[in-house]
Amino acid sequence: MINTSDFIEQLCEQGWYSQQQVIPGEWVTALADLCHKRTFLQAGIGQGIKNLINEAIRSDSISWIDASETDPAVKYYLSLVDEIQQLLNREFYLGLNGFEGHFSRYPQGAFYKPHYDCFAQDKRRAVTLIFYINQNWRPDNGGELCLHLPEGQKIIEPVAGSMVCFLSEQILHEVLPTHVERMALTGWFVRHQGQDYFYS
Numbered sequence: 638m639i640n641t642s643d644f645i646e647q648l649c650e651q652g653w654y655s656q657q658q659v660i661p662g663e664w665v666t667a668l669a670d671l672c673h674k675r676t677f678l679q680a681g682i683g684q685g686i687k688n689l690i691n692e693a694i695r696s697d698s699i700s701w702i703d704a705s706e707t708d709p710a711v712k713y714y715l716s717l718v719d720e721i722q723q724l725l726n727r728e729f730y731l732g733l734n735g736f737e738g739h740f741s742r743y744p745q746g747a748f749y750k751p752h753y754d755c756f757a758q759d760k761r762r763a764v765t766l767i768f769y770i771n772q773n774w775r776p777d778n779g780g781e782l783c784l785h786l787p788e789g790q791k792i793i794e795p796v797a798g799s800m801v802c803f804l805s806e807q808i809l810h811e812v813l814p815t816h817v818e819r820m821a822l823t824g825w826f827v828r829h830q831g832q833d834y835f836y837s
C-alpha cells in the first residue's frame with residue numbers, strides 16, 4: 638500500500654519519493670518468477686533510430702511490457718501503475734496520458750551511469766516509477782539506486798517490494814555496479830503531444 642499523503646507531499650517538495658513494502662511478498666515472487674522466464678534485449682540509450690547500445694553507459698537488459706498482457710502478475714503491476722497515475726493526475730497537473738514500462742535485469746557487474754530519464758529531443762517522460770523485485774537482497778550486494786540531489790546523494794537499496802518515484806526531468810540518477818543479479822520494473826508516465834514517436 639502506498640502512503641498517499643507522504644507520496645504527494647514528498648514528490649511535490651523534493652521531486653522524489655521512495656517507500657518500502659509496497660508490493661506484497663506473493664506478488665514479488667510472481668513478478669520475479671515471470672522476470673526469469675521472459676525474453677530480454679540489451680538496453681539502448683536514446684530513442685528510435687538513435688537508440689544506441691553503449692555498454693559504457695548502461696549494461697542492463699530489458700523486456701518491454703505490453704498493456705494487453707494477461708499474466709496475473711503483469712496485471713497486478715499495471716493496476717498499481719494505474720492507481721499511481723490517477724493519484725498523480727488528481728494531485729498534480731501533469732496531463733499524464735500514457736505509460737511505458739519494462740522489466741530490467743542487471744547481471745553481476747552491470748550498472749547504469751548518471752542520467753536523466755527525459756531525452757533531449759523528446760520531453761514526453763514526466764514521472765519515473767520503479768519497483769524492485771529482488772528477494773533476500775543484502776546490503777553488501779551493491780546495485781543501489783543513487784539519486785544525485787542538490788543536497789547530496791541519496792542511496793536507495795533495491796529491496797523486494799519497494800518503490801521509487803521521481804520527476805524524470807529533474808532527478809539525475811544512476812545504478813551503482815551490482816555484485817549479484819538485480820531485477821526491477823521500470824516505467825514512465827508520459828504526456829503525448831499529438832506527434833508520432835518511436836518506441837525504443
Ligand SMILES: O=C(O)CCC(=O)C(=O)O
Binds near residue numbers: 749754782795821823
Ligand atoms: O533500476 C533502477 O534503479 C533505475 C533504472 C534507470 O534509471 C532507468 O532504467 O532509467
Ligand SMILES: [Fe+2]
Binds near residue numbers: 810
Ligand atoms: Fe533512469
